[in-house]
Amino acid sequence: MEIIAEQGLHNLAMEIVGKRMEEEGFEFMTVNSELQKDPQFVCLKDKKLHFVIVRAISYPNNPLDFDKVFMDTVRAHADKFEAKTYYAGVGLAHADDYDLPLKTNDPYAINFQGLQKIESDA
16 A cells, blocks of 8 residues: 555545535536646536635644635635635544554545635735
8 A cells, every 4th residue: 555645635635525515515617636726626506606725634734724825816816706715624644543644545534624715804
């Protein structure tokens, strides 16, 4: 078994977030799973456009923490499309020992507390 690379963790996080969003009634317009290409999801819900940034966060980092300057930039871009902006941080760790790296086929623990809406400071 090999350690799951950054792209693999990102894909896992996107799968977790995408499944939750689907359950909540989001309709996916575009999905971008490439690292460093944002937003990951552009969706419609209640006839409103939504931009969602997904990040896989390894233990011990807090999945609720995000780069405020970056998210403000994304929100400003979304505003041009009258879209709402969300951050989805997914904490991932080895289920048996959080300090171990995640490997393929290992059990994993998920810390995903839903979408965080990014509001304008104005």
